[in-house]
Each structure stands twice: as C-alpha cells, then as structure tokens.
Amino acid sequence: MTGKPPQITMVQALNQAIDEAMAEDDGVFCLGEDVAAKQGGGVFKVTSGLTEKYGTHRIRATPISETAIVGAAVGAALAGQRPIAEIMLMNFVGVCMDQIVNHAAKLRFMSGGQTNVPLVIRTTTGVGVGFGGQHSDMLEAWFAHVAGIRVVTPSNAADAKGLMRSAIDSNDPVIFIENILCYGLKSDDPGPGYRVPLGEAAIAREGSDVSLITYGRTVLDALAIADEMASVGISVEVVDLRTIAPYDEETVLASVRKTGRAITLHEAVRPYGTGAEMAATIHEKLWGKLKAPVLRIGGTFSPVPFVAALEQAWIPTKPEIVAAIRSSMENG
C-alpha cells in the first residue's frame, strides 16, 4: 500500500454514518430546518447529498418549529422508525425541552416498556466563533440529569462516525452534540459500518500522573497540554468520555485509581456542570486513594460574551488548565 489512508472530516463522517444507516434501514430518516437538498443540505452540510438518494420524505426540511420537529421524531420513533432530528443550535432546545425530557426520555418508562423512543437529536454548539449569548451554550448537564436519555459528543471525525452509527442503532433516545469548531477536524476514514459503542470512554492519551477527564472540543486542548506537560515531566492521561451520560464510570475510576489525581474539563459553565458529578463520584468511590482533590475546570459563570476578547477569556484557558495540573501535582 502506498500513500496515506483516506481522510474524512467530521462533517463527512457524520454524513457517511447517516447515509449508511439510511441505506440499511428504511426506517431511518432525517428532519430539521434546512436539511434537504433544496436548502443546501443543512447549514453545516451534514445532510448534504442525502435528499438526492433518499427523497424528501426521508430528508424532511421543516419549518422553524423545534417542538414540532422533536415531537414528530418522538411520534415516528414510537411507530418504529428511527428519526434523526436536527436542532440547529443547542440553545434552541430551550423551546422544546418538554418533548425531549417529558416525552422522549420518559415514554418507555411511563408505558411500562410497551413503547420506546429510538431517536437521535443532533445539535451543534461551541464557544469561540462569536455567536454570543444565545448560540454557544453547552447544556449537556441538563440532559445528563434526566433518566432515560443518552448524551453523546465526539471529539474527532472517526468517533463522530462510530458514535453516530451507534446512536442510530440505539433503542433509547440520544442527544448527539456536535461542536462547530470540530466540524473540520480530520481522521483516517474508519470505513463502512464503523461503530463506537455508546457508554465507552476512550483513553485519548495514556499517562500516569494525573487524569484529565473531558469530552468534545476540549479534548483537543487536553491533548495539546498533555504534550507540553510531558516535556516538563508531568504525565497526563486524557480521558475522552465520548458518551457524557450515562458515562463510563469504570474507565474514569480506573484511570484515576492509577494516577491518583483527576481534573475535569468542559466548555459548559463550571457550577453544576458534569464535572461536579464526576468529581463527587471519584471522591466517594476512591476515598483515601486520591493524592489531591479533584479539580474542575469549566466555562466562566456568565452568559457567553460576543466579542473575542471576552470569549477567549470565557472559555477554559490553557494557563488555567496548566495551573490546575500543577496545583494537583503539588499535592501528595
């Protein structure tokens, strides 16, 4: 074999995963604002080219009606289909939480298992593109706090493909969070049928001194910082959760058992973020075995500001993460 393996971007990876699933199962269909060919295949092009293959019944461009979009996905899922609904940006879940939380997540339980809701809600978000206060939030903690729904986010293109296939396969509802800043990331093409199981974290980089537990875009920061820290003799293990909830507690605990130190890192604001759950669990389960308290890093506790000068200060910064690692290392 000569040359490099073919590469795909995260957008292509998502597109391929959806395409493969649609080809295999007639029940898979997409709905959301601007998703069809006539509208250009989605504002981020994730559903590009699919209308041509599957028609406008299976790639449905919708009105701006998030409640109707998610509601329709819930209903179609109850009828045995596997809808993939798009909420263009994550903050807009604000207008349709009822359908997600009171319905999608609960109908299996409330029906005593007679029905289930195998839908995927794709959405995107991200701080760092100047979208301001109403278009940048990471709200995964809201969903993690709700029984009956899974929350997934990829940090690279290959995982995006594999997680999307598994999300579509899942018989439970899945919130699939994409990060705008990651859409262009490239991975080696993992090939057709590739799946990453839900609920399994990845050790994105092995290390022995401190576990940096993160997901989504901040995995990139974590890896970059781990590189740097290696050069000053601190060995950082980067845990990429991939499934945020229910998360892979076993892998997280195994990592921290090994390193004795943990830092949680996410773009979402720190208070009441997912890091709190992990920190609380690690402290409880590894009582007496930690060398330092679990530190948590998250976005600044304010709405996301518009201008880059503030936005870059808002997100977890490199110095902040490095300082946390150093502070952790000073203990024990």
Add this chain to the structure above:
Amino acid sequence: MTGKPPQITMVQALNQAIDEAMAEDDGVFCLGEDVAAKQGGGVFKVTSGLTEKYGTHRIRATPISETAIVGAAVGAALAGQRPIAEIMLMNFVGVCMDQIVNHAAKLRFMSGGQTNVPLVIRTTTGVGVGFGGQHSDMLEAWFAHVAGIRVVTPSNAADAKGLMRSAIDSNDPVIFIENILCYGLKSDDPGPGYRVPLGEAAIAREGSDVSLITYGRTVLDALAIADEMASVGISVEVVDLRTIAPYDEETVLASVRKTGRAITLHEAVRPYGTGAEMAATIHEKLWGKLKAPVLRIGGTFSPVPFVAALEQAWIPTKPEIVAAIRSSMENG
C-alpha cells in the same frame, strides 16, 4: 400576652408576601393560569383574594401559554415592573426554558447592564402525591447551571414568606420552587414586612457529627431523622439551603468544617443533581479535613412512577438516609 402566636400556612405566607409587595409597589403584578378570582384564585389558592384588591390587570389569568407567560414577565420586567409569573407545575418549564434561560437570565449581561429582569417565576412540584412522570420533577439543577438566575425554595411557611418578599425585591430573576406537600405546613406568623435574604442558608438544627445539607420538603425528613439519630447518640446538623443557587457556600463549608462529615439530600434525581456540586466543592475546599467522603442522596434515577408503591420507593427513604449517616460515621 396569652395564647399561642397566630399561625399561617405556607399558602397563606406566600399570599401575604405577594399581597404586601403589591400594596407597596404598583409595579408588582401576577400572571399565570387560573390565578384570578374568576378562576378561584389559583389552583393552589396562592393568589386568592388579590384580584378583589388589585384588579384583573394586576392579577392576570392567562391562556395555557407558558412561553407567553414567561415572555410577558420578561418584557414587563424590562419595562421596570416586577412581575410574578406562575408556571403551574415545574415540569412545564419544558415548554418555556428558552424564555427563562436564554432571555430572563441573560438580558442583563447581553445588554451590558442597560436592562435587568426583576421577575419571579413561581412554580410547584413534588413527589408523593401520585401525579406521575410529567408532574413531579425537581429541576432546580438545570437553573443552577445557568448564570444570571437565582433559585429559591422554602421548607417552612415563615421562610416562604420571607423568601418571597426578597425574591420580589430582587433585581435579578428568581425561580421560586414550592413543594405541593409543603403548602399546608404552618409556622408562627412572622408579621408584615418579613424578609429572608436570598443566598443565606439556615442551620435548621445544630449538630456536631455530620452535616445533612438539604432544602425544600426533604428538610422535614432531615429534621425527623436528626431527632431519631440524637436518641442513638449521633448529632446531625441540618443545613436548609433555602437559596439553592447561587448557594451559601460559606455556611455549608462552616458546617462541614465543624462536623467533618457531609451528606447531601434532595428529591431531584441523584446524578448531576445539586448535591454533586456541593460534594465536589466540599471535597475540594476541605481537602484533608473530612472524616468521610461526602455522600449524596437523591431520587431514584428513573422517571417518577405513578403508583404509591413505587413512588414511595423512588423518593429518598428514611432507611436510605439513616444508612448514609451510619456509613459516614463509620469512617474516620
């Protein structure tokens, strides 16, 4: 003076607080489904008798339109009024999260401080009355995770009155959570003008062995259990947060510094609940000073079931709380 001081129920306490605020400030008004006299003064009678005094412009019965209700409250608050909006049951925030989170909470920041949103959103909820999966959730952790909004819940009638006055006074938006099962609780009437400052926890019972940190209805459980534990020689300190977010970290840490042991307790499901934030903070701030890991107790991680046989198993049970206290005492 002879006889007992006059007593008021939590419903009366809330009614008095609103009445006093309306009498003092023309800008205070209520809106919500069924709140006016023609509809019987609210389904839980909290606004009973107020239409007669203040008219239907200041006690506005609304259509079933939570987005329009909260939106109107946001707009009126921007114009300098102090609306009190009612969302009949907490789960219905699902249809209006956008107005609460993307607007009420953020407009002060996004306007650079030119505007602010002094509104109160009253809502009620509670497990134990057989309302089932869509009418029983405690969702305070969602709001606690959002910058710009305060979350308050009283555990007794006097606090209800004092917190409601302070919530109405507040220049920030406040989510005010009432528990259906607490509406009938009685306190000595704290008299006119009574206020409990937002952001201040109360030591509901002093103790020296373990801090039980809770709020709302579970304060009653905590107090009852503290009584029992006293009889077997375990001294439980009960911290009633009263303001859930931003919470009184100082009082919580002071209590745990004293006892060396902490248990968080809430009706909301345990994963990603407010207890996680407190546990994570306590471990971090009191590193090396704790005698035992912080334990967390919350509702079962499932939708709330209908039948009492399941519902009573779903909520944090007495044996569960007692077991946590004993387990905590066994450490250190």
Add this chain to the structure above:
Amino acid sequence: MAADQLRDAPSRAEIDRATLRDIYTRTMKVNRTDEKFRALLMEGKVAVMYYCVRGQELVSAAAMTALTDDDYVVCTYRGQGEQTAKGIPAEKWWAECLGKVTGTCKGKGGTMHITYPEKGIMVTTGVVGSGLPIANGLAMASQNNGDGRVTMVSFGDGAANIGGFHEAMNMAALYQLPIVFLCQNNRYGEHTAFADHTASPSIADRAAGYGMRSIHVDGNDVHQMYNAAKLAVDRARAGEGPTLIEAMCYRMMGHFFGADFSYMPPEHLAEMKAEDPLPKLRAVMLDRQFTEAELDDIVAQIDAEIDTAVARALAADFPDPHELKVDVFEEEMP
C-alpha cells in the same frame, strides 16, 4: 385554497344501524366507566387523580368508531373516552388506573399516562398540547412507510393556545399528513372559561391560517360528530391531508374528580344539562327502532364487564420496587 373552501359543513347524514349500535356501545362504555370511577372515588375505595369525561362521552366514542383498530390515537389525561372506546381491555385499563402490575403500563404510567399500542393508544400526555407534535410523528411514519394508518389526536380548547398546537398544525398542513386533530371544546381549560383564554369565537377558525381544512360540530349530536370524524378520517386515509375538528361539548364534572367548580356560573350548568349527549343519543337510538330492552342490555353487559375488571384490578398486585430499574433504558439499571 380560500378560507371558506377549507371549511366543511356539519353533516346530519344518516348513520347505518350497525355503526349506530357501535357508537352507542362505545358511548355507554365510556359513560359507565366514568360513573364507576366516580363511585369508587366517592366511596374512598380508590384515591387517584381522575379527570371525568361526563358530558364528552359521545365525542370520543363517535370519533373512535371512525377509526380502525390499527389507527393511532394520542390523547390527554382526560382520555378515558378515547382509551376505552378504542378498545383497551377493561381489566388492563382499570388495573393501570389503580396502579397495578397487571395494568397496561404496570402501574408506572397511571391515569394520566395510559398507553396501549395493541389498540393504537400510543401516548397519553399530561402536558397540555404536547400530544399534537407527537401525533404528527406517528402520521409521518405512516406517510413514510405507506401503512395506510390514520392518526387522531385529541386535545382540549385550552390546549389550542399553546405553541405546540400551532407548530403541529402548520407542519401537518405542510406535509399533508394523514392526521385528524380533534379539539374537544368543553368550554373550559382548567378553571378558565373559553372567552377568558381565547379572543376568537372558535378554534376551528384557526385552521385556515395553516391552509388546513376544518369543521365545527355539535359534539352532542351523534350525526354531526360521527360524520365529521368519518369525513376527516377518510380524507386522511386517502392522502388528502389533515383536518381540524372542533367538537363543542361540555365538561359536566369540573376539571378533575373532587376539584372545586364553584367558578362555573349557574347558567352554564343549566345550558350543559339541556345539551347532555346521553339522553339525546338514546332518543336517536329509539327513533331508529332500537328497543329500550336492547339498549339496556348493552349497558348491563358493559356494567358486568366493568365490575369484573374492577374486581380483578383491585385484587391484583402492586408492582415491585424493582420496576424502578426497568424501562428506564433498554438495559436494566444496575
């Protein structure tokens, strides 16, 4: 299409005897179930939330008669009518309401969340207006896979003011979904009278704004009610898109059992009484040569069935707390 072309006229066309008998049977099933529930609550034998359907029996029964077993239904907490008229076995229904493990949902759903896919009862929601968007999804599935099913979603007048109603109506019209929107206008949303929550004279008036067909009928008149349902269901099944039916009726027993209804003015109570669908339906039946005895017999059979169902449901077990770990996700919780 112009607004007036989108409005169908109510029809008093004759209904064949077999169908009429069916409607009567279903109506009485709804009514006797309601009476029984209230009796049990009165006697204190059960203590659960129950949203009475007294006054709305015919609307549900006639609408369900227009559907096949396979058709989908989405209803509300006040869904006893749709549920029993669509054919949920009495014992399973009662057991669910009493929270028993033998209930449709093993006691986890309860009175506000009855589900029974075997008879097409796909969701019963407690969040006002949330059923409409979900119903669209069921209809979308049918449209996608061409299974010929029709979806009917029932909701109240109050629900017509929530955002989900609007989004669902527009989407259904846009996609020409095989769906029927059944607004049971019982003149109240909880404690609020129609005119105090809606400034237009009728909910049906809203359909034109979505380019959707509509029909406004007297829900206490069996001919108007059944013919409207039939028209809408047939249209949906033929791929000719959605219809909004507004069925005027009365909520005769307050919002839920035991709730205060002193806010309802006496004129209204008198008006309701005069329009009670049950004596009217009985008159139609007699007029069509059903005998008193025949009709009484139908009711007696229903009562017997209900009594057996209630007895069995009362005797059944409550679910085990282990059920809290089941049906949360596909896999059992640890």
Add this chain to the structure above:
Amino acid sequence: MAADQLRDAPSRAEIDRATLRDIYTRTMKVNRTDEKFRALLMEGKVAVMYYCVRGQELVSAAAMTALTDDDYVVCTYRGQGEQTAKGIPAEKWWAECLGKVTGTCKGKGGTMHITYPEKGIMVTTGVVGSGLPIANGLAMASQNNGDGRVTMVSFGDGAANIGGFHEAMNMAALYQLPIVFLCQNNRYGEHTAFADHTASPSIADRAAGYGMRSIHVDGNDVHQMYNAAKLAVDRARAGEGPTLIEAMCYRMMGHFFGADFSYMPPEHLAEMKAEDPLPKLRAVMLDRQFTEAELDDIVAQIDAEIDTAVARALAADFPDPHELKVDVFEEEMP
C-alpha cells in the same frame, strides 16, 4: 368580529412631506449602514456575524417613523434596520457590532443582541420568535401603568411558525395590548422558501384566528408601508388593541453576510431586483418635488456620520475580561 372585518385594506393615502423626508432619511441610514458593513466585511476589516438588510430598508424605516422615541421595539438578529432607524447613535451601534467597550452593550451583546433602552430598543433576540412574547410584556407594562407607549415587535416569515408567535398573538388579542406585530415577510427563513415552510398563502391570514386585526402590505411601497404602520400604531395607542402587519419584501443578500445563497432560484433574484424599494422610494421623492441634490445631500450626511462612527468604533478599546464578572447578577461576581 367576522374575519373580513378584521382585515384592514392597504392605503395609498398621501404622506406629508416632512414625514416623507423622515422616512427617506431613515431608509438611507439603514441602507448606507448596510452597505458600509458589507464593505468592511468584504475588505476583511471586520469579521463578525452580520445579517444583511438589503431589500428590507424601507419596511424598518417606515415602521420606525410611525413610532415615538419612547415607544418600545423588539427586533431580531436582522434588526439593523429597526435599530438604526429608531435612532441608536451610530457610534454606539458600530462599536457594539465591533465588540468594543464603547458599544451599547460594552461588546457583550454584539450584532445579534443590540439593546438601547434610551431609544426604546429593548431586546434584540437571536432565538427565532422569542421576541413576540417579550414584546407583549413591554406592552402589558404600558397597559398596566398607562404610559401611552406602543410596542412594536419585528420578526420574519419563518418566525411565524414557532410556538411563541402563536402564544403571543393569542395573548395580545385577549388582553387588547398596545402592540404592533410586524412580520417582515422576506420570502425565506434561512434557506427555506416561504412555500416550503408555510402552507397558507399569507401570515396575515392567521390573525383572524386570534380575533386580531391584520393588514397585508407591499413593504416596498412607502405609502402602503407607512400608512399601515401608522394605522396600527395609532390603534394601539388609542387602546384599540393589537394589529398584525405582514410586510412583503425581499431578502436580497442571503441569510447572513458570506452565506451561500445558491439555493435561491434565478427567477426569484430577478423578481427581487424589479421590486427594489430604494429606486422606488427615490422616484416617489422626486415626484414629490424633493430635488436630486437634496436627496444626495441627505445620503452624504449619513455617510459622513457613518464614517466618523466607524472610525471611532475601530479605534475604541475592547472590553476588559473583568467584564465577565459584571452584569451577571446585580452584584459583581467574586
């Protein structure tokens, strides 16, 4: 009121010269601001999200002319027209768009969230349709305290399909709030053409379903547009309740600056060009004996003002990160 009585006819009544001059000035302010923004973006001098208003200038300008300084406005990310036409000082506006501490919101809000209460711009929202419920609240405050203000809320055709629109329309009609709903129907919601998101021919058709008055106008015709706004504003101020105005216009430059708009068919582009409001307005002005020189002078003054404002905004400072602790709650964050 019957549906046809709720519909006002567009009016071509003459507009007095002073008002016409005012409308022209505001229209050109909107247009020159838009041109300048696009130029700066093209040159790469700024790199922010900007939602062009080319083609919709007259709608905003005429509507704002019908309001007083004290009246309230709620608009969207595509709100440059309302914002500049209502009178936000150019320098403050530009500084905000460039994220400077001298901006209306100290650079925290940005292009999608301009606020300036001094001129009644109370909220600019980025969540489609969310402005309508908030606008009701502003109007409710005016109704409560009798301050005589009118609230106008601007939104797109796409926004008319979200739940908040519906809830707000019904509530405004029910309470007869002093509010004007201005739907700028620019034929697209993001990439979706009107007919692909709405099955009825017009948004104005929906008003009757709420018992609300409405008017459907050509937003490129200064007479129709201004007279409609004036009628609705006067009505609201007189306590006669809300009006929905649907102003037909074209979004000539795609969804936001730099966005692909290949999905727009060529016929549409040609149609748009023929209806461009600017040459039409200029023709009206000339017809009313404004001279070319006079009109050019107005534009020159505007350009000068904009150039100064942009220069100052470019030179101003970015906010200090300390701003992240301010304006979250009333008290500064620790």
